[in-house]
Amino acid sequence: MKKTVTLPGRILWNAFFWTYDRATWQYDLMVIAILAFVWLTPPDWLGDPTASGPGPLGYLADLLQR
Amino acid sequence: MTVTGLIGTICMFPLRAIIAACVALRIHPNILTFVGVLINVAAAWQLAFGHFISAGVIMIVANIFDFIDGKVARELHAESKFGGFWDSVIDRFSDIALFIGLIYLYSSLRRTDYVMITALAMMFAIMTSYTRARAESLITKCKVGFMERPERIVLFMIGAFTNRMAAVMWVIGVLSIFTVADRILYTYRELKNAQPEPVA
Numbered sequence: 001m002k003k004t005v006t007l008p009g010r011i012l013w014n015a016f017f018w019t020y021d022r023a024t025w026q027y028d029l030m031v032i033a034i035l036a037f038v039w040l041t042p043p044d045w046l047g048d049p050t051a052s053g054p055g056p057l058g059y060l061a062d063l064l065q066r
Numbered sequence: 067m068t069v070t071g072l073i074g075t076i077c078m079f080p081l082r083a084i085i086a087a088c089v090a091l092r093i094h095p096n097i098l099t100f101v102g103v104l105i106n107v108a109a110a111w112q113l114a115f116g117h118f119i120s121a122g123v124i125m126i127v128a129n130i131f132d133f134i135d136g137k138v139a140r141e142l143h144a145e146s147k148f149g150g151f152w153d154s155v156i157d158r159f160s161d162i163a164l165f166i167g168l169i170y171l172y173s174s175l176r177r178t179d180y181v182m183i184t185a186l187a188m189m190f191a192i193m194t195s196y197t198r199a200r201a202e203s204l205i206t207k208c209k210v211g212f213m214e215r216p217e218r219i220v221l222f223m224i225g226a227f228t229n230r231m232a233a234v235m236w237v238i239g240v241l242s243i244f245t246v247a248d249r250i251l252y253t254y255r256e257l258k259n260a261q262p263e264p265v266a
Contacts, residue, residue, distance in 0.1 A: 016244040017251070018212035023071030030212060031070055034241075038224060038233040048232035049177040050116060 084130060088138045095139035096149055099156045102131030106160040110167030113226070114174075121167070122226035129219050132160065154199070157215060161191055164222055168231065180232060187235050190242035191218055197249040205256045211245030213238060 005013070015033075020026040042058035043051035067075070088098065105128035112121035135153060139145045165188035172180040194213060201208035218238055225234030 015212075016241075017210070017248045018245070019210050022216075023068050023074060025068055028068045028070050034221070034237055035224070037237060038221075038230050039228065041233055043230070043232065046232045046236065047179065048230070049172055049175045049180050050118070050231060051229045 081130065081134060085134050085137050085141065088134060089141045092142065093138065095135040095142070095144055096152055098131050098135040098138060099149075099153050102128050102135065103156045103160045103163070105131065107163050110163040113164060113167030113231075114170040116171055118226040118229055118231065122223050125164075125219070125223050125226065128160065129223075132157065132219075154195070158192060158195060161195075161215070161218065162188060165191070168235070180235065183232075183235050183239055187239035187242060190246055191238060193246045194242050194249070197246050197253075201249055201253040205253060205260075208249050208253055208256075210252045211248040213241035213245045217241075 014020075014026075015030060018030075040055060040057045042055035043053060044055075044058065105124060109121045109124035109128055112118075112124060135149075139149055165184055168184045169181055169188075172178075172184060191213070194211065195215070198208045221234045221238055225231040
């Protein structure tokens with residue numbers, strides 16, 4: 001029987017089990033995803049020992065709650 | 067051209083000048099490699115005391131040395147098997163030094179959770195290099211997985227300059243685990259697909 005893999009599943013599999021070279025569009029996308037996580041995740045959510053504050057995502061969440 | 071490709075091309079301009087200077091001065095590439103690790107230890111020292119910006123600046127200098135040694139070796143026709151071995155070994159010392167700096171910082175802040183996260187990130191970062199080295203003694207190439215040394219170094223710098231080291235440790239840790247798993251799986255498949263070895 002042929003196994004069917006959904007698109008999100010295939011994207012996740014390709015992201016974690018990486019086979020692409022540097023300087024490809026897939027590499028650019030991965031870099032954007034990593035930078036988004038690093039810069040947008042509020043330090044408070046991660047319990048960052050050296051940084052504090054809600055960060056850009058936290059500010060946005062606060063703004064939307066108001 | 068991709069964004070990361072463009073950034074790489076732009077960074078190559080000043081690096082070419084530094085490489086040319088090292089070639090003109092006939093600096094041996096193994097010395098460049100060794101100077102790189104010494105400067106990385108200084109960066110680790112700065113990380114250990116929470117001086118992230120100075121750590122980031124020192125990391126840039128250290129990694130210029132790390133980056134140019136192979137290219138200087140090629141220009142000087144001084145490539146050797148020992149040079150490759152020396153570079154790999156010294157790179158591991160540089161990697162570990164930076165992680166130890168952070169572990170010291172988090173332990174001095176009494177944050178055992180981040181001591182563990184950083185220690186795990188360090189373990190899998192080292193295993194990333196080991197799995198590839200060991201795999202390539204059995205198969206021709208094992209260049210799979212995202213989180214290799216250049217990515218780790220750039221992430222360390224981003225974490226230092228923007229004070230987001232905790233997030234960076236999570237990224238390095240998680241993606242290094244997948245890189246190691248990827249290399250184990252890839253080696254298993256390659257060996258399985260290879261011709262069976264004759265029984266001695």
